[in-house]
Amino acid sequence: MRPDRGRFPDRPEGVVCTVRHRRPTGGTRALLLHGLANSSSVWDALAGTRAGALDLWTAELPWGGAQSPAWAYSPDASWAVEEALGQVPGGAGIVIAHSFSTVLLLDLLSEELARGGDPFTRHGIEGLVLVSPFYRRDPESFEYAVVGDMLENFRRTMDEGIRVMAGPRLDPALRHDMALRVCERVGPYGYLSFFRSYLRTPWLRTDLITVPSLVISGEEDFTAVPSESMALAADLPDARCRLVPGAGHFPMVEQADAFSAALDEFLGSIGLAEPAVVDQPA
Numbered sequence: 001m002r003p004d005r006g007r008f009p010d011r012p013e014g015v016v017c018t019v020r021h022r023r024p025t026g027g028t029r030a031l032l033l034h035g036l037a038n039s040s041s042v043w044d045a046l047a048g049t050r051a052g053a054l055d056l057w058t059a060e061l062p063w064g065g066a067q068s069p070a071w072a073y074s075p076d077a078s079w080a081v082e083e084a085l086g087q088v089p090g091g092a093g094i095v096i097a098h099s100f101s102t103v104l105l106l107d108l109l110s111e112e113l114a115r116g117g118d119p120f121t122r123h124g125i126e127g128l129v130l131v132s133p134f135y136r137r138d139p140e141s142f143e144y145a146v147v148g149d150m151l152e153n154f155r156r157t158m159d160e161g162i163r164v165m166a167g168p169r170l171d172p173a174l175r176h177d178m179a180l181r182v183c184e185r186v187g188p189y190g191y192l193s194f195f196r197s198y199l200r201t202p203w204l205r206t207d208l209i210t211v212p213s214l215v216i217s218g219e220e221d222f223t224a225v226p227s228e229s230m231a232l233a234a235d236l237p238d239a240r241c242r243l244v245p246g247a248g249h250f251p252m253v254e255q256a257d258a259f260s261a262a263l264d265e266f267l268g269s270i271g272l273a274e275p276a277v278v279d280q281p282a
Helices: 040-048 078-086 100-114 119-123 145-166 172-199 226-235 256-269
Strands: 018-023 029-033 055-060 093-098 125-131 213-218 239-244
Touching: 018 040, 029 078, 040 055, 040 145, 040 256, 078 100, 093 100, 100 119, 100 125, 100 172, 119 125, 125 256, 145 172, 213 226, 213 256, 226 239, 239 256
Parallel strands: 029 055, 029 093, 093 125, 125 213, 213 239
Antiparallel strands: 018 055
16 A cells, blocks of 8 residues: 555654653753664763763654654654754753764754754754764765665664674674664665755755854764764864764764763863763663
């Protein structure tokens, strides 16, 4: 039975976005947004670092894999980012987004700013931390070969994510099979939702996104390559770029201390330095 295309508004029926107060502290509020086929657990490693002093809120987004693939049936998934922003009482504070969520977040902000709105005041956003973002300045830079390359890189990235989360003891063959199952769960609509968003990045109004921003990327990231992070930081009015040695697409997991140090330096530079971490239950 063919689906009724009129049934797929921007917010698909039955798909939800939930936000949890992960680590209540007296520190700066921060909302954490995970990437495609991940979950809020990608931020677990930060709990034992200086970043643990942040007042952490984590979002479980529809593209985490536990929900119906219907989230990707609508042409734009940025509604879920907006919904997550709206669920943090008192404003989102610092928004820390990873991978796919960085693209959706920038697209959401760009669209509203281009219409003359003020999403920063509306959502209480004090700064952005964009982790392993996808970004290109020119549509001409998307050669035909990028279609096949990105599809294979997506599988490799899922494999990398399983490796960094599960540890090196997991059998590589089993990890490969698990990565393929993740790709199947994301499906063609989920992957194309990501790819469509990536293809739109040359039209982002980066010049209007004026809040202080940190763009942070792993030096060894083979999919969201460091040169794209550097280009994005250069195109944002108030941004700096940090590359994390020894890290790939998941620097907050692979090099949590270095990631936390870069985050702490950024917060200090905008007057939001955090106190020392006090051990607390996650």
